[in-house]
Amino acid sequence: MAFGPLSISLAPYVQSSKTLLKWVQPLANWYANASRYRQYGFKYDDLLVEENPTVQRALSRLTPRETYDRAYRLKRASHASVLHAPLAKDQWTKPEEDVRYLVPHVSNVVAEDAERAKWDNVIVKKH
Numbered sequence: 001m002a003f004g005p006l007s008i009s010l011a012p013y014v015q016s017s018k019t020l021l022k023w024v025q026p027l028a029n030w031y032a033n034a035s036r037y038r039q040y041g042f043k044y045d046d047l048l049v050e051e052n053p054t055v056q057r058a059l060s061r062l063t064p065r066e067t068y069d070r071a072y073r074l075k076r077a078s079h080a081s082v083l084h085a086p087l088a089k090d091q092w093t094k095p096e097e098d099v100r101y102l103v104p105h106v107s108n109v110v111a112e113d114a115e116r117a118k119w120d121n122v123i124v125k126k127h
Contacts, residue, residue, distance in 0.1 A: 038093040039086035040077040045102035058105035066101055
């Protein structure tokens with residue numbers, strides 16, 4: 001089980017078991033479709049809470065292209081929301097395109113914070 005600023009995740013455990021993955025994958029796909037975020041052109045990581053300082057630092061590490069693409073997806077989805085209709089089906093995010101582009105950066109920020117906390121609490125002893 002992995003803990004972090006995003007939430008508790010059982011994903012590493014589920015992915016390590018082929019049998020469990022076979023049972024959970026259809027449920028995960030159903031849930032992603034039921035949440036309808038792909039119908040508005042979002043990727044899963046677009047839905048992370050930006051007010052979290054860890055996520056803010058991770059967002060600052062995106063490449064200019066990733067930043068532009070993310071802003072475009074947010075603007076396009078906002079426009080579709082104002083119109084009270086999802087995007088045309090050919091503009092939906094396909095499951096194979098829905099990759100976790102922000103989580104690696106968030107993981108790096110969490111690891112850096114843990115390392116910084118460890119070094120900030122080092123006790124130096126004189127002999």
